[in-house]
Amino acid sequence: MSPAPKRPPLSRLLLAAALLLAAGLACNTLAGPRPAVAWDPDPAAIVVRATFCCGLVPMSVAQNYIPDVTLWGDGRIVWVESDNVGGRRVLTGALTPDQMTALLQQIVDAGFFGWDSNYGDYSITDGASQCLQVTLAGTGHSVCEYYSGAPAKFHDLYATAASGAGAAGVEFVPAQAYVTAYPQTFSTPPTPDQYLVWPADSLGLSLAANASGEWVEGEAAAFAWRVVNRNQWQPLVREGDNYYELTVLVAGLSSMQPPTPPPAAP
Secondary structure, eight states: OOOOOOOOOHHHHHHHHHHHHHHHHHHHHHHOOOOOOOOOOOTTOEEEEEEEOOSSOOHHHHHHOOOSEEEETTSEEEEEEEOTTSOEEEEEEEOOHHHHHHHHHHHHHTTGGGSOSEEEOTTOOSOOEEEEEEEETTEEEEEEEESSOSOHHHHHHHHHHHTTTTOOOEEOOOSEEEEEEEEEOOSSOOOGGGOEEOOHHHHTOOGGGOSSOEEEEHHHHHHHHHHHHHOTTOOEEEETTEEEEEEEEOTTTSSSOOOOOOOOOO
């Protein structure tokens, strides 16, 4: 009969177990905290917001900027598709609870909640920070990158969210907006392809009286929105012989919040 195999000493077993435990703890630490995927379902609660603005840009660009994506607790989502000549499309849709869970789980699994809040190359002074902000039930985190340095998965998460995360989109047009018209002067008048003509008569609203901004609704808000989306770098309109750059602020969506809107008529 062959002798029974020798068992390793107890001390060696304990050491191996301790090493395995330490390795597991190290992996968890490196991956960062992984909060449960749960969020506030309130329609006013912002769960995900992604921004890439603004650096050294004209004032109107910063004022007209809206986040690349905003996702609220009820699944409503608004995101932006930009071209390379200053134009943009603003889309809105809705994510199902399963779609929201999938997006947020992807963010958690990437280790997002364990990343630093800021990464960057601060030797460059004229850029903009790219930021992703996520708020779950009981916890929230924001990660920003200035030029470089963020984990590679940061850009994957940003792109997924900023593409609508699977939502079917339709054009977003605000029902109400705060519009400001800034008079412009030119040594050489702009060509017709550089501006839209403000239809003061049909809208019942003249920009000449818009000295400090005003709330507008309906067709006036939609037309101003069209001007801004047509060219964010030069949101130009002509009224009579005068030219104006427009800024359009939408409550709850724009990065720069407008004044409190007037109460609704009874």
